[in-house]
Amino acid sequence: MPGSTLKISSAAIALIKKNQGLSLEKYRDINGIWVIGYGHVIHPREDFHRLITPIEAEYLLHGDLQLCEALLRENVTIPLTQQQHDALISMIFSFGETPLAKALLQAVERV
Secondary structure: OOOOOOOOOHHHHHHHHHHHOOEEEEEEOOOOOEEEEOOEEOOOOOOOOOOOOHHHHHHHHHHHHHHHHHHHHHHOOOOOOHHHHHHHHHHHHHHOOOHHHHHHHHHHHHO
């Protein structure tokens, strides 16, 4: 529903962490994109020339998840269960704010 107050569950966050793994050092993923922490995509304005701490990785993850939830709220207005919400947030986190993610969210809205 518009303005849904659902938030990603702790179980879904734990699953994302498990699937992403933790890297305190930046690295290039299989697509050649620089990432750090639990899959945080490093943007041009960000500077990670040193190791980060686990607390900094948590901070980056939660910031990324807030962006994912905002994108979900903007694109899906139908009521969701907690499990549906968690699954969609995980998908958005994995795909990033890409045309594919937006197309999938639009498909959810049409179902």
